[in-house]
Amino acid sequence: MSTSEDGGGSSLRHKGGAPPVTTVFGPGDVPDHISDMSDDEAALATLGYKQEFKREFSAWTSFAVSFAVMGLLPSIATTMWYGIGYAGPAANTWGWLVSVLFVLCIAASMAELASSMPTSGGLYYAAAVLAGPKHGPLAAWVTGWSNWFVQVTGAPSVNYGGAGMILAAASIVNPSYVPTSYQTFLLSTFLMIVHACISSMPTLWIAKFNSVGTVINVLALIVTIIIIPTTAKTVPKFQPSSVAWGIENLTDWPDGVAVLMSFLAICWTMSGYDAPFHLAEECSNASVASPRAIIMTALSGSIFGFVLNTLIAYTITDVQAVIDTELGQPWAAYLVQVLPQEAALAVLGLTIVCAFSMGQGCMVAASRVCFAYARDDCFGVLSKPLKRVNRRTLTPVNAVWFNTFIGILLLLLIFGGASIDAIFSIGAVAAFIAFAIPIFIKITVVGNNFRRGPWHLGAFSLPIGVLGCSFVVVIVPFFSFPSVHGANLTPDNMNWTSLVYGAPMLFVIIWFFVDAHKWFKGPKINIHHHMHSAEIEGVPVSPKKVIDVESGSPSKASSTK
Template sequence: MSFQSSPKNTESADPTAHIQSTSEGSSADDDALVEKRFGLKNEFVREFGNLSTFSFAFSIMGMCSSIATTFNTPLLLGGPASVVWCWFMGSIFNLSLGASIAEIVSAYPTCGGVYSASAWLAPKKYRAIVGWVVGWLNLLGQVAGVASTEFGLATMIWAAVLVARDGDFAVTPGMQYGLFAGLLVVHGFLNSLRTRDLALFTKGFVFINIGITFIIIICLLAMTPRADMQTASYVFTKVDNQSGYQSDGLAFLFGLLSVQWTMTDYDAVAHISFEVRRAAIAAPVALFTAVLGTGIIGWLLNIVLVLCSPDISELPGSSGQAFIEIMRVRIGKTGTLVIWPFVCLIAFFTVQTALQANSRTLFAFSRDHALPDWGFFGRISPWTQTPLAAVWAVVAFSALLGLLNFASSAAVYAIFSMCAVALDISYVIPVIMRRVYQNHPDVVFVPGPFYMGETLGWIVNIIMVLWTAFECIILSFPTYQPLDPNNMNYSSVITVGVMVLSFVWYYVSAKKRYTGPRR
């Protein structure tokens, strides 16, 4: 990958010029070059610097809390080996997604992310339909991401209550949903702040995320007697198939949900590009570094959790969450209840950043007349210089998805799979468009400062497409057998249903006014 230097003179910029960055020019010069090249007027205020941008990218994955939320899936479906090796495998292959999306974000640093980039990556005659498909998949995945992370946070809070009460407490679906909805409202108000306030608020997220992760690792290793630690054979090779499927291999692969759900929303930092200084370099570097860091530190945390865990028959415990149960057994109830609020705080930060990114996508979609709202959600508040209507629309849509909790636990957890599947497919489409049409006269892909080169870029993009196809198939499987309405994986049903309805709407009505992402 290369990070190229650029001339300071933005007057010579044109649509086929490189978006480059230099330490000699000001960030305002670089950002002005981006806006000039695409003929865009930035309606936001650029308040995110390098640290707050990296913290945003790292926090959107919420490594520690995301592992806590999804740890049951690999451990209880595929066993310890699924926890360790699915994370390792996913981390390695997800670098191809991170690098591929970072390259596109660097070339097209606009608030619509991969949705807006599709305007430049497809010929004019396909631009509208490509933008429509990518936009709806990205929007659906992001709303599912906000809803699933907030639901996970509510579950973690109730798990702490169960630990404190030694399991002598019952959480009803109504209680679960009430806390979930209340947290959404709190995040709605926080995201109604000015961009400057959001940047200041975001800046410290990364330190808490990484710091608490290492505190948990150190405490588990220090407080677990050597004789009680699991063997290397148990940690790295034990497969415990509790899925009901005859195939141990398939049960093992269900562990991919944890890493794929954690490492998603790659282009979230792109959605705040118009709020980032020197976005063409800061956004992709923050994105790729966050994927790499999350993969390495997350793998270490997973290994330590399995190493220090009690026998798998004792999990997930009375709280219903294996992660906090392992902490309770090894660190004690008091120590766990001291540390756990910080794990919940990480999830709180994750929703905060996810909601901010999601609202910018909805803003761009509405602005381009892709919604029947007459551009209402595509307006910027004159008081905060942020899309307030889009923020509260995302809160409402996420609250509606949370109603699946009243159907069954399997139904609501399908939101987790839907988040990863919808988003990852939305990332594959512009990458394929870029390669197929990169020399088309309507496209002429021009790299940004983050550029892998032709040979390495082709290899990484091919790996990305193949890996995404594979993991999306796995995540669409029901995780338990025998299959019934209560354990059906509804992620593919909802995703396909929404896309079919969007296609019907497009050809019946929206096609008349929607011409693709605004250039």
């Protein structure tokens, strides 16, 4: 990995002595009016967009949102059904290690794309540019809709899990209390509305809120890691390594399949690192800060996640009892199983606070994705209001509340029994499909012609991209498997992922070929495009004046290669 300036990177400095911003573009690629722009505005303008947000995020605050979206503690807590509940302790130990290596490959490849094309469109924009004018619109359409599906299911899935933990805490205190589906729905909806209000605030306020949330997430994670082994009431405190690293298959499938299915919990947990890509237009020095934030999130999540998961694997005494608990929440059942009640409630309380922060981070990231796609008219007639930036807060408030409304509708799946589980599996399936498409195009179509940014993988770019894409192709089908089959398979324990994700995706693909291809041409740039010699929206890259960045004066004409 490198942040050197080879491969097309340069450092731009404007009039007035402003600090330079490292960018993929050389002086010959920037627009003629660069002297009137800030450094980050100039870098964004070369990608075809004018600056619409305040750049009040940094590498740290972008990481803060990303780490909050990942929400390790609440993510691990809410996905125990799909990890240890499928393959037992092995899912938390060597299963985590194996899968997270491939996840890191995907994150590194994504960071490389973010450095090259730091826009809020993120993966969607990258897919369009890399696929070229002929296939770019379809690549962008599929990537964009898949990515929006994961974004719009993020907040409701987290808030559903958070509501479950709050109600489970009430059940621990009052054993006679049994939460109802109606109460879970109302509490989840309340959390959605609170997060929408916070996400409608000015960018600086959101950045500060998420910075505090990230500190709380990290501290809560560390406190939890300390409390579990020091206060465990079980005798002995730790299970033998043969148990902690062994498979306890709770499915009807062979052990190998059960382990692959358990990767769902890991992939859902480790899918929030794309947030800095979508916040790039609000981040200073985005072509370096955004990829750094992606890598910081993925690495820290991998390490902390392995420590906590291993701790769970070594301390849990009865996996079946945790999964089948009457509390309705396996994390709460696990804490009660291994800790005294006071300690269990304390850790559960910390997890609930972290889940609140995570849900808010998901809401922010989703709103930026929705805005970026609406800016390109992906939502048809709804695009016009969704791409408006609120004049008072300078944030996409309409996009926030649109996602909130869709999220509340998704929460109605609570009344469908097992169908609510689909919002978790969609989060993994839709995310990794969207992650893989532009990476796959880069390594198979663009190859060495890819114009990398100041942060890049160098000679390791191709093998890392191949490993990441191969993992997605192998693992995604298993996320649609039900835990049982044959005579044991009923509507109540069916995996509805194929329907809840597949049906909307099939609809939007049919929509593209029937109608959308006539008017959707990929990212709709609002100024001349200067990236990768690609033609977008019918605007060809033609010879243009080269600008002297220091003086702002033109020199001889040249073409972008």
